[in-house]
Amino acid sequence: MLTVKDLHKxxxxxxxxxxxxxxxxxxxxKGEFVAVMGPSGSGKTTLLNCxxxxxxxxxxxxxxxxxxxxxxxxxxxxxxxNRKLGFVFQDFLLLDGLTVRENILLPxxxxxxxxxxxxxxxxxxxxxxxxxxxxxxxxxxxxxxEKQRCAxxxxxxxxxxxxxADEPTGNLDSKSSxxxxxxxxxxxxxxxxxxxxxxxxxFAASFCDRVVILKDGGVWxxxxxxxxxxxxxxxxxxxxxxxxGKE
Ligand code: ADP
Ligand code: MG
Numbered sequence: 001m002l003t004v005k006d007l008h009k010x011x012x013x014x015x016x017x018x019x020x021x022x023x024x025x026x027x028x029x030k031g032e033f034v035a036v037m038g039p040s041g042s043g044k045t046t047l048l049n050c051x052x053x054x055x056x057x058x059x060x061x062x063x064x065x066x067x068x069x070x071x072x073x074x075x076x077x078x079x080x081x082n083r084k085l086g087f088v089f090q091d092f093l094l095l096d097g098l099t100v101r102e103n104i105l106l107p108x109x110x111x112x113x114x115x116x117x118x119x120x121x122x123x124x125x126x127x128x129x130x131x132x133x134x135x136x137x138x139x140x141x142x143x144x145x146e147k148q149r150c151a152x153x154x155x156x157x158x159x160x161x162x163x164x165a166d167e168p169t170g171n172l173d174s175k176s177s178x179x180x181x182x183x184x185x186x187x188x189x190x191x192x193x194x195x196x197x198x199x200x201x202x203f204a205a206s207f208c209d210r211v212v213i214l215k216d217g218g219v220w221x222x223x224x225x226x227x228x229x230x231x232x233x234x235x236x237x238x239x240x241x242x243x244x245g246k247e
Contacts, residue, residue: 022217038214086155145176206234
């Protein structure tokens with residue numbers, strides 16, 4: 001589904017170049033829920049922005065299915081972003097002047113694919129994520145957790161191959177975080193979605209199938225949940241992060 005190979009990325013600040021990603025390789029299989037963890041400044045957002053093609057990479061490759069993203073022209077890239085990828089951000093990025101339902105339909109409106117089927121899909125997503133009762137409200141009238149579930153529904157409206165989420169629970173209290181993570185779990189189990197989530201929250205990451213831990217621009221460790229209970233997996237993640245801090 002997603003294959004990142006030997007990805008390098010540096011930022012130019014004045015005359016100095018800082019290498020933030022120093023050869024990242026990872027894979028996400030179809031239907032997997034994968035998290036990327038790592039300390040602040042370890043390059044998580046940079047990695048996600050390279051995968052989204054919001055910023056150019058220095059070297060390496062990013063394959064979405066059979067498509068090499070760096071080789072696409074602007075037009076094809078816009079189409080991949082609209083149809084094959086779904087985005088969820090820390091600060092929700094809903095449009096204030098649109099209702100919840102209209103926000104969810106937005107990628108379909110932009111892609112010019114609104115039909116009775118997409119409208120039905122929006123209603124189904126509201127139902128799956130427990131936001132049907134508020135679907136005619138505006139973002140200012142709903143809670144943070146509801147906003148983010150709306151954003152998850154919006155990310156799924158075009159049946160994307162992959163959902164990319166950057167700190168989706170970063171602005172939420174623990175109860176709302178739980179409902180948002182639950183919406184990702186439902187997206188995976190009920191809709192077969194594939195999710196790649198950046199987070200520094202071990203609680204959020206403990207719901208994932210696999211967690212990739214970044215340190216100093218590289219993959220430090222990858223942990224599999226396997227048959228572990230969620231709380232045991234969270235303990236494993238916390239141990240790994242503590243261990244990393246010692247080095
Ligand atoms: P994370 O999301 O893990 O906190 P980021 O990917 O945002 O980390 O940032 C990684 C490093 O790159 C940080 O040291 C940050 O200051 C630096 N950085 C991020 N964006 C830019 C930019 N546009 N120009 C220069 N440096 C940047
Ligand atoms: Mg970040």
